[in-house]
Amino acid sequence: PVVKEYTPEDVQRLLAGCELMNAYDPRHDCHVPAVRPSALRDKAIIVVLVASGLRAQELCDLRICDYDNRRGLLIVQKGKGNKGRQVYLGDAARRHLWRYLASRPAAGKGDALFDVRDGGHMQPGALRWLMVRIGERSGEAGSTLHRFRHTFAINFLRNGGNLFALQELLGHASLEMVRRYARLAESDLQEAQRRASVADKWRL
DSSP states (O other), X not given: OOOOOOOHHHHHHHHHHTTEEEEEETTTTEEEEXXXXXXXXXXXXXXXXXXXXXXXHHHHHXXXXXXXXTTTEEEESSOGGGOOEXXXXXXXXXXXXXXXXXXXXXXXXTSBSSBOTTSSBOOHHHHHHXXXXXXXXXXXXXXXHHHHHXXXXXXXXXXXXXXXXXXXXXXOSSSHHHHHHHHHHHHHHHHHHHHHXXXXXXXX
8 A cells, every 4th residue: 555654845834733723812802823832842743753753652651761862862661562672863853852851841750751731641542633633733634643654664765774774663573564665665766766867858
């Protein structure tokens, strides 16, 4: 089946969708644009998902002590099959996480990395609903969590990553699912080469 990944433009629209909401103004009895109180958190979630390919449950289970800001390292304590692994983040994800955590100066090491109003862990169902709502606000219909995982995997291979490294990063027990991403990435590159063939463009 065709896997539709997010484009950079899609992700930028989703990030913009984290910013504003229509808040009710009781003094004037109307709705007005307002900055969402969870904007920093939601932006950090989106960028971390794009940068890591984490599953929903894995992201929700993260605690602050599972993140090493100095190295950009996320430690997944219990992935699928109760297997732990390490995931490294790039500069963009680390920057968004820094901004978000800086807004929580009272948070402790054992607190949820991505918290909810009561300070506890976000649940996967709530995270999925959050992505749907952000997608609706940004005009990105069909926004799902698993598309972030597809996006990470396919672009990792497009950018020169190898299958075995991707298997470790995604936490797959076998290479079968990873090979699916490889076939998609290969098909994508073939199509790009066909469209951009120099010899064909020059009509040689």
